[in-house]
Amino acid sequence: MREFDLLQPTDLSDALDALAANSPATRPLAGGTDMLVDLRSKRAQADVLVSLQNVPELHGITRDNGTLRIGAATTIAQFLRDPLLTQYDALRQAAFVFANPMIRNSATIAGNISSASPAGDMLPPLLALDAQIELTGKSETRTIPIHEFFLGPRKTARRPDELITAIKIPISSPQSTVSSSFYKLGLRQADAISLVSVAVWLQQDGDTIREVRIGLGAVAPRPVRATCAEEILRGQLYNETNLKEAARVASEECSPIDDLRASAKYRRRMIAVYLPRMVEQAWSKTL
Amino acid sequence: MSMQTKTIHVTLNGERREWHVYPNELLLNVLREHEFLTGTKYGCGIGECGACTVHVNGEPVLACLTLAIACENKTILSVEGLARNGKLDATQTAFLDQTAFQCGFCTPDMILMTRALLNEIPNPTEEQVRDYLRGNLCRCTGYASIVRAALEAAAIEQNAAGQ
Numbered sequence: 001m002r003e004f005d006l007l008q009p010t011d012l013s014d015a016l017d018a019l020a021a022n023s024p025a026t027r028p029l030a031g032g033t034d035m036l037v038d039l040r041s042k043r044a045q046a047d048v049l050v051s052l053q054n055v056p057e058l059h060g061i062t063r064d065n066g067t068l069r070i071g072a073a074t075t076i077a078q079f080l081r082d083p084l085l086t087q088y089d090a091l092r093q094a095a096f097v098f099a100n101p102m103i104r105n106s107a108t109i110a111g112n113i114s115s116a117s118p119a120g121d122m123l124p125p126l127l128a129l130d131a132q133i134e135l136t137g138k139s140e141t142r143t144i145p146i147h148e149f150f151l152g153p154r155k156t157a158r159r160p161d162e163l164i165t166a167i168k169i170p171i172s173s174p175q176s177t178v179s180s181s182f183y184k185l186g187l188r189q190a191d192a193i194s195l196v197s198v199a200v201w202l203q204q205d206g207d208t209i210r211e212v213r214i215g216l217g218a219v220a221p222r223p224v225r226a227t228c229a230e231e232i233l234r235g236q237l238y239n240e241t242n243l244k245e246a247a248r249v250a251s252e253e254c255s256p257i258d259d260l261r262a263s264a265k266y267r268r269r270m271i272a273v274y275l276p277r278m279v280e281q282a283w284s285k286t287l
Numbered sequence: 288m289s290m291q292t293k294t295i296h297v298t299l300n301g302e303r304r305e306w307h308v309y310p311n312e313l314l315l316n317v318l319r320e321h322e323f324l325t326g327t328k329y330g331c332g333i334g335e336c337g338a339c340t341v342h343v344n345g346e347p348v349l350a351c352l353t354l355a356i357a358c359e360n361k362t363i364l365s366v367e368g369l370a371r372n373g374k375l376d377a378t379q380t381a382f383l384d385q386t387a388f389q390c391g392f393c394t395p396d397m398i399l400m401t402r403a404l405l406n407e408i409p410n411p412t413e414e415q416v417r418d419y420l421r422g423n424l425c426r427c428t429g430y431a432s433i434v435r436a437a438l439e440a441a442a443i444e445q446n447a448a449g450q
Contacts, residue, residue: 003309004290005310032352032353032357036313036352037333040332100334101347101419102337102340102347102400103352105346106349106353189418191422
């Protein structure tokens, strides 16, 4: 592996100083499960890595009024164990199929977000849950809605001298009328890059879908919201006609490619299959 | 640029060790080449086969994706550290009993992952076993004997606990 220096700051301020001093040849390093692969294959370059392992400000999951705040360095495994997160089915379902059990102990939520793979598994659920990304630099802290964060394949709105410090998710109430579901279609049980993935969050009001958000993965240059399909369902009766129409619209509004894992045509077809299934699954949990 | 080594201390298989490592050295290479503990294998090098599984601070991780320097002051367990004072761990006994290996390449990581499974879920179902081991690949056995061994290891420990 190419040579690099490794800095090991013990607080956020030192970590930000380290990033600012040498960027852009300086990269942050959390779990390293993506970064080390990229460094060894030379897809990524870094002269200096700033390890975030010992930065306490990036850890911890807390509840702050109507918002859940997830520290950026929370590992996928920690995420699965935390009692505050039990209600977020879509996120938990994604965490459960994430890579493999060993990687889950090292990989972080912010790392998955920062890597910004169009097929990143935590990303469609975060889109469906309308997460906010908190970015901190030396001079300011700002918050970006996640649907504005991904700019292209592996490109995000994070500046080189900024760190993702937290992910914030609104806590909706009442709980029983809100639910979410996620499905990842892959070619094997673990370590699979998604062919497609679908996350649905909805709010039920009697027979009607009062509010809905749909996140899609691996069918566009970045993880996306299926906003046209959402329009079909929002405020409408939950019935088969609307589900079928939403399925059709979602498969047309996404822009998958042919690659070695699947054809674009197959991906569109699978979106049309799994979107209504995830709406059904989420709906059935609200009753 | 010329990298500097850093001196760190770890606890490896119950022993305190002093390592002088470059920042870019992988835990996998330090174990195999500095410590001569070759039970942990280099399979794919990119975290997709599980052959390099070790325990760090009690949790299974992949040594090919872990920098040695990141293990400072941590506790590391490789397969060589499972048996205590010549007494085999229940997982090792069960794998022998079920002949849950052919070439043996995946056996260290299968055993370590079974150990992690039983630490977390002492009485797993077959489904839970298969799910927990899904990141550890075997090219020889078809997994059936490995699953039997994991379930037998659980039974051995449940019986021992009962007495």
